[in-house]
Amino acid sequence: MSGPVDDVPQYGTDTPYDPNAVASPHGELDMRVEFEKLRSRYGHFVVLRRLERDVPRVDTYDELYDTAHREALRHFAQGRVYTDHLLLARKRTVVPGFDQQHPAGLLQTPGLFFYLSYIAKPTKEDMIVEIALADSGEPVKPFQITHYYDIMDVDEDRDIAGKMSYFRLRVEEKTSGGHE
Numbered sequence: 001m002s003g004p005v006d007d008v009p010q011y012g013t014d015t016p017y018d019p020n021a022v023a024s025p026h027g028e029l030d031m032r033v034e035f036e037k038l039r040s041r042y043g044h045f046v047v048l049r050r051l052e053r054d055v056p057r058v059d060t061y062d063e064l065y066d067t068a069h070r071e072a073l074r075h076f077a078q079g080r081v082y083t084d085h086l087l088l089a090r091k092r093t094v095v096p097g098f099d100q101q102h103p104a105g106l107l108q109t110p111g112l113f114f115y116l117s118y119i120a121k122p123t124k125e126d127m128i129v130e131i132a133l134a135d136s137g138e139p140v141k142p143f144q145i146t147h148y149y150d151i152m153d154v155d156e157d158r159d160i161a162g163k164m165s166y167f168r169l170r171v172e173e174k175t176s177g178g179h180e
Contacts, residue, residue: 031157031165032118039115043088045139046114047129048122052081084129086139090115112149112171118164124151128171148174
């Protein structure tokens with residue numbers, strides 16, 4: 001089976017380094033290509049709910065009726081506008097080692113991480129929405145939301161020359177909020 005990832009041209013060692021090239025001229029492992037292979041094989045679809053930073057906040061309170069404005073649901077009762085982007089991501093749970101000593105009364109909880117393509121450009125103000133998937137791995141339409149995650153940290157993974165490979169997001173499940 002040949003695909004766009006398998007058809008990556010290999011550059012010789014005499015080629016000058018190009019930071020936008022898909023393969024390294026010096027024979028190093030190209031993390032961007034390897035991540036795309038991993039994501040296409042083991043990833044699943046999620047929605048990156050991106051905050052539109054250029055849109056001013058919207059007043060979600062209707063003073064006339066002394067209630068929340070009817071547009072409040074569209075803005076998730078926060079006065080902010082979000083757009084949804086369907087992406088293929090890799091989810092991973094990391095459990096801290098049990099051999100580590102911790103102060104009494106502290107409980108180590110597993111960390112959830114999502115790995116997104118280098119073109120996603122997420123921020124801490126965005127959120128990840130997990131959606132139901134069919135047996136084929138494609139999203140069920142209309143989308144059925146299963147989990148909301150707040151992005152706590154955004155880490156960029158870069159290769160030795162600084163070329164962006166992927167984003168690693170540490171997330172926490174959202175337990176409250178009017179995002180339904």
